[in-house]
Amino acid sequence: MSFRDEEAVGRDLQKPFLHTGSWYKMGSRTSSTMGSSAQVMRDGAVSVLFCVLVAALGPIQFGFTCGYSSPTQEAIIKDLKLSLSEFSVFGSLSNVGAMVGAIASGQIAEYIGRKGSLMIAAIPNIIGWLAISFAKVPVYIAEIAPQNMRGSLGSVNQLSVTIGIMLAYLLGLFVNWRVLAILGILPCTVLIPGLFFIPESPRWLAKMGMTDEFETSLQVLRGFDTDISLEVQEIKRSVASSGKRVTIRFADLKRKRYWFPLTIGIGLLALQQLSGINGVLFYATIIFQNAGIQSSSAATVGLGAIQVIATGITTWLVDKSGRRLLLIISSSLMTVSLLVVSVAFYLEGVVSADSHLQNILATVSVVGLVVMVIGFSLGLGPIPWLIMSEILPVNIKSLAGSVATMTNWLTAWGITMTANLLLSWSSGGTFAIYMVVTAFTVFFTALWVPETKGRTLEEIQSSFR
Template sequence: MSFRDDNSENKDLQKPFLHTGSWYKLGTRQSSMMNSSTQIIRDGSVSVLFCVLIAALGPIQFGFTCGYSSPTQQAIISDLKLSISEFSLFGSLSNVGAMVGAIASGQIAEYIGRKGSLMIASIPNIIGWLTISFANDSSFLFMGRLLEGFGVGIISYVVPVYIAEIAPQNMRGGLGSVNQLAVTIGIMLSYLLGLFVNWRVLAILGVLPCTILIPGLFFIPESPRWLAKMGMTDEFETSLQVLRGFDTDISVEVHEIKRSVASTGKRTTIRFAELKRKRYWFPLMVGIGLLILQQLSGINGVLFYSSTIFANAGISSSNIATVGLGAIQVLATGVSTWLMDKSGRRVLLIVSSSIMSVSLLLTSIAFYLQEVVPKDSDLSNILAILSVVGVVIMVIGFSLGLGPIPWIIMSEILPVNIKGLAGSTATMANWLISWVITMTANLLLTWSSGGTFLIYTVVAAFTVAFVALWVPETKGRTLEEIQFSFR
């Protein structure tokens, strides 16, 4: 299939065009889109929601990987005779594997599609969890962690992109947030199940999300935008019709997607020098910047080692407190999913980062004061409660915006002809910083809990300024409108 160039597309917009038996005029285009949007909610939302729920099994696997090290730390160290540094290496190796997976994710997703990429990502995840469950020494433990990390690296890029490409514009924010909601569910499940089963059984349970995902992929359509880019005309329109409902007129959306794909030209790669143009460097800077700041906030350090943080705060039932933290994160992310298409991405990011700045500062001060007051005093107990409250509020703030939104914006703003390379670069940067945070968090907490949270406070405060100055609002706009605006 070949698409016409921009000039021919623009000329066609000045006269009626024919598609699937219906005539549309430019003057009625806006009302047609509104009617189509209403129809989508009525007829297509169930189909799209089903696809999102199947794809969300990938982020559940992602979250299970993130949460696994928290409830298993003491048991693995005891059984395999590991040092704190070795366990920190184990915890961080998933990020190393994810960096490799992220580098490959863009190209894999471009060549074999979003569904094929998720199927490929599931295999190393399953093998990795089984390797961990049967490990008798650190080498097998490390190898399994690398394998599951590789799969998670692919999942972390492909799922947000797939959801953004199948969702109608009026539902894209909420559905996009399901990605992060699923991650938090995976984290909570690992925390909760870790209370009842040993670390080997918990690793076997980690196989389940991807084991269900593989057959589930056969029941959902491929991304229509990827099919259009690959020139698969019939498959593209069939996929979009399934997603929007068989009674919905998809003519306007088909035309918009074709126009967007045609405007990028047949060339799928660009020269490095072209990245200097604002249409490329600005969305790339925003996408990478948000994903880096998301990790520099210290969230993975808090989630990976939450049991240790609560123990340092003087909480005797630190594992149970960790499960409670996971449940709170799920609830807060659910609220974010509801708010995403109502308040907008930018406002939620500013509110989220502001809440994190205040709560992290509170936690830092509480930990600093705990070092100078008597351990058994009433003041020490009050400070312990304040530090826990600070961590909980930090996680709530993160879940409201900085958790889900960077992935949504990355999948929305990157131009289609650089999405594979730029998206995998942004995802790789996210995992690189996640590895640094995960590798250093345990050591930093041993050095000074107050100092660790003070560092994270500075990052959260900078994030507020970054969002206020640079991040555009993408609510209520089609992917094609968002990407065209950067020209």
């Protein structure tokens, strides 16, 4: 199939998503042809925020999936008579699904758009949390957000994940694991109809050669009274220079303008998971039990709430302090806290179980875990996804994004699969391993990660040429 044929297929598949919704009608730039509801969204910031909130339902659902294992571990093991190894396989299945979804998500997003790929992803989620990745959420947000709001809105992806995790922890206190699984489908049942009311990414439309639709989408996102001519020209130049009529293959990723940003994206997303965060979040209740905390389930809910607050602070800070600085602070804080947790767990194993020191060490380990999660939420959680969506050129974003995302979830699967087994071997040793990774992350960020704050996507991507 030629590239022109592929473009035609993309247009045909996209049509149902371009012409649905009560306020988003393509083909005209006048507000009168966009439905009466368009009058409500005159302000571009409100329009973008609405789109982000709809798209964020996907990460909320995925966060719910991530948090599901922690409050349900004991009940599932008891009811289904699973061994620790078998439950570890169960706990890691969501990462396997995300990894499989990542392989296909790039090409899906390429042919039916960012919005269309979210809808395709939501359907198997409702059926059973199968083979799904919401990697295109940060890409969609980055491509629709104004330059001065891109960092904050891009961080909403991770904020939504943390909200989903906290909801799973909280609801797990009151319902059994079967009912909790049913509740997990609710966000996507709202996401699917919501997608009919948001526009497609202007940059994707421009790349596919849909000029009228591209300008209309951008006008809706920026507000009908906003002059978008400069942004239109900048996006057109970027699309033209990226060679949209050349099919990108894996071999093309070896070119420096591609492999360098891809290496940064893959590196950050792999280090994010190698820090052990999924092991902590998936099995927080058991970790707190091992630390000697009696009300471990309540402590887990508190951990989830703290993560939401810390990620919310990052959403506010990221466009003010910058991505690179927050990453360095985040990974440094995680390194120190993991060292403390590792030492505390090691000492707990050598002191008398009924000594006063044991209680002190239990408190220290819990505080250390809380600080670790705060550190993660301040940078290493939300920022790698944001940076990946900013530095990848538009013509390789689908293919390279799939590679980076698959790497992330492959690593997450490995961490989730081994965390319970490592903790049963040595809690102190497990956190020492994670500490080494976060220490390396500090140097990786300082040496190779560029600052993207205050730069347009086109400026960032052109700097790698």
